[in-house]
Amino acid sequence: MRAKDRTVRLTGFKHKLAWPALVALALLSPGVARAGLGGGVDLASGDPARMQVRQHLVTPALGGARHTLALANGGELREYTNAAGVVYAVRWTGPGKPDLRAVLGPHFATMLADNPLSRRRGIRRAPMVNRPDLKIITGGHAGAFWGVAWLPQAVPAGFNPAAM
Amino acid sequence: MPRHIGLRALVLGLITLALAACGGGSPATSGSGSTSSTSSGSSSSSSSSSGGGTLTNFAQVVIDAGPAALNVGPNGYTASNTPYVTITVCAPGSTTNCQTIDHVLLDTGSVGLRIEAGVLNASLLSALPIQTDPAGNGVGECYEYVDNYVFGSVRSGDFTIGGESVPAMALQVIGDTTGGFGTVPNSCSSGNGSNMNTVQALGANAIIGVGLGAIDCGSSCSNTKGSGGAIYYDCPSSGCNSVVIRGESLTAPFQQLPNPVAAFATDNNGTILSLPSVPPAGQVSVTGTIYFGIGTQTNNGLGTATIIPTDDNGYITATYNGTALTNSFFDSGSNYLYFVDTTIAQCTETGFSGFYCPPQTLTLSAAITGANGQGSITPSFPLEDAYNTPSATANAIPGIGVNPNTQNFSNPIKNSFDFGVPFFFGRKVYTAIAGRNAAGTTGPWFGI
Numbered sequence: 001m002r003a004k005d006r007t008v009r010l011t012g013f014k015h016k017l018a019w020p021a022l023v024a025l026a027l028l029s030p031g032v033a034r035a036g037l038g039g040g041v042d043l044a045s046g047d048p049a050r051m052q053v054r055q056h057l058v059t060p061a062l063g064g065a066r067h068t069l070a071l072a073n074g075g076e077l078r079e080y081t082n083a084a085g086v087v088y089a090v091r092w093t094g095p096g097k098p099d100l101r102a103v104l105g106p107h108f109a110t111m112l113a114d115n116p117l118s119r120r121r122g123i124r125r126a127p128m129v130n131r132p133d134l135k136i137i138t139g140g141h142a143g144a145f146w147g148v149a150w151l152p153q154a155v156p157a158g159f160n161p162a163a164m
Numbered sequence: 165m166p167r168h169i170g171l172r173a174l175v176l177g178l179i180t181l182a183l184a185a186c187g188g189g190s191p192a193t194s195g196s197g198s199t200s201s202t203s204s205g206s207s208s209s210s211s212s213s214s215g216g217g218t219l220t221n222f223a224q225v226v227i228d229a230g231p232a233a234l235n236v237g238p239n240g241y242t243a244s245n246t247p248y249v250t251i252t253v254c255a256p257g258s259t260t261n262c263q264t265i266d267h268v269l270l271d272t273g274s275v276g277l278r279i280e281a282g283v284l285n286a287s288l289l290s291a292l293p294i295q296t297d298p299a300g301n302g303v304g305e306c307y308e309y310v311d312n313y314v315f316g317s318v319r320s321g322d323f324t325i326g327g328e329s330v331p332a333m334a335l336q337v338i339g340d341t342t343g344g345f346g347t348v349p350n351s352c353s354s355g356n357g358s359n360m361n362t363v364q365a366l367g368a369n370a371i372i373g374v375g376l377g378a379i380d381c382g383s384s385c386s387n388t389k390g391s392g393g394a395i396y397y398d399c400p401s402s403g404c405n406s407v408v409i410r411g412e413s414l415t416a417p418f419q420q421l422p423n424p425v426a427a428f429a430t431d432n433n434g435t436i437l438s439l440p441s442v443p444p445a446g447q448v449s450v451t452g453t454i455y456f457g458i459g460t461q462t463n464n465g466l467g468t469a470t471i472i473p474t475d476d477n478g479y480i481t482a483t484y485n486g487t488a489l490t491n492s493f494f495d496s497g498s499n500y501l502y503f504v505d506t507t508i509a510q511c512t513e514t515g516f517s518g519f520y521c522p523p524q525t526l527t528l529s530a531a532i533t534g535a536n537g538q539g540s541i542t543p544s545f546p547l548e549d550a551y552n553t554p555s556a557t558a559n560a561i562p563g564i565g566v567n568p569n570t571q572n573f574s575n576p577i578k579n580s581f582d583f584g585v586p587f588f589f590g591r592k593v594y595t596a597i598a599g600r601n602a603a604g605t606t607g608p609w610f611g612i
Contacts, residue, residue, distance in 0.1 A: 096391030
């Protein structure tokens with residue numbers, strides 16, 4: 001199942017990146033089993049309806065790397081990985097939300113659970129998660145969204161979510 | 165301690181008074197040609213005499229408890245600071261197969277008319293043509309708000325509000341179960357949240373987005389760039405899966421949902437939302453006016469308002485407490501003020517997490533500038549105790565603020581001031597549509 005998912009993602013990626021880049025990306029985190037926040041960076045392929053990656057830049061950040069993914073719709077996704085290649089924080093901006101099911105991995109379910117429709121009664125507040133082991137802050141309005149998510153137990157020293 | 169059922173009930177999700185016994189069985193809408201049977205704000209046509217003739221470029225806005233269907237059942241509640249208008253939708257070309265719909269949420273922060281399927285009469289729903297794609301299949305749409313999304317069919321209908329109308333306008337029917345529209349595509353729900361496919365979920369019978377954009381998606385949907393504010397789908401009877409390209413036409417036949425105001429024949433460059441001042445305790449209901457067009461008639465001039473151009477995202481900069489918040493905006497679809505200020509006391513009562521409860525009403529201000537530094541004004545506005553100040557029955561309440569990060573968030577992100585409905589009280593807020601010249605300045609811009 002996992003292998004099949006990976007194949008699907010890579011197939012989706014093929015249209016956006018040259019093969020050498022694709023291979024390099026696949027090798028980046030050989031020891032990380034699953035994708036998404038807390039997993040490997042290859043999550044970035046996502047659903048093409050929401051995440052067509054036009055450019056992928058990798059720069060050093062806090063002992064790990066910052067992956068900046070420019071999306072075709074003008075949006076941007078940043079993924080911060082530690083030395084082991086594990087994504088400990090993400091940040092997104094753009095006219096549509098990215099594939100958060102892929103970007104957040106297993107934490108997507110937590111975001112849904114902490115922001116039920118009933119919470120909307122009488123108050124229209126942007127979704128958020130404020131748990132000891134997971135922080136998510138979102139905002140914006142229709143046509144321009146942003147959000148950040150990080151794992152407090154996994155962030156390196158010096159990490160500042162406001163500086164992402 | 166005074167009783168404040170209104171706001172408290174909203175926040176706590178309690179069952180409010182059993183008003184449903186009075187009106188729960190009546191439909192939220194009425195049939196052809198008649199006005200709604202609900203009490204306030206139901207007048208759909210508006211006119212006034214002025215100088216050279218009768219003006220019809222406006223509609224009444226009401227802020228009240230919301231549609232009857234909101235306050236029904238164990239999850240019933242009343243609306244808070246939600247501006248509503250009344251509209252009429254007819255089958256294209258028909259003057260008899262029509263429906264007047266009250267309690268349509270007036271949202272200056274989004275684009276497009278979206279109606280709950282359950283609100284529409286079956287005879288009208290079936291007479292609103294489903295738009296088709298090149299494959300001959302129906303077109304579906306996923307549209308995202310900051311908290312949740314709506315999914316449903318794209319249809320055409322003759323639309324009227326006040327004295328303005330649009331023939332064969334593209335609109336969305338939320339929660340349409342016709343054909344293949346009944347299942348939300350995975351790529352729609354992967355943006356987070358839920359489908360607001362009931363009146364209680366949406367907080368309204370429908371929502372009319374009259375924001376800064378002329379259409380609801382733009383180039384992201386007319387190419388294959390992935391989602392913009394919307395994702396359009398090819399919807400054979402087996403379900404909606406593939407994304408479909410939709411052009412950017414600003415006239416019928418529309419391929420994307422237009423801003424209804426942008427689609428008017430005249431008075432189509434923006435709106436002015438004028439709401440009255442409201443005392444600190446709030447009111448059961450208030451009425452205001454939305455004017456269509458800016459500088460096009462004798463009733464919609466710029467006056468002394470300051471034009472504040474927005475950036476491409478519809479953002480302006482609000483400098484608050486010395487911090488430039490570059491993702492700020494005015495939004496009638498936000499029912500409170502949403503901003504971070506860790507120096508103001510927050511409410512400690514259960515269910516009021518994140519609400520501000522200053523011991524005395526504060527007068528706050530923010531220095532606002534537009535894109536490229538154009539436009540500069542420093543408005544002030546009140547912030548009151550969200551728990552103790554509002555009266556029990558108030559549905560329109562000034563000065564309510566919320567920290568979107570809630571209390572005790574150790575790493576607050578301060579980049580936005582969302583000026584919701586409390587800011588609109590006692591003001592005229594101008595929203596000029598992108599690409600349209602309004603009062604000599606091309607939109608998008610806000611004016612206050």
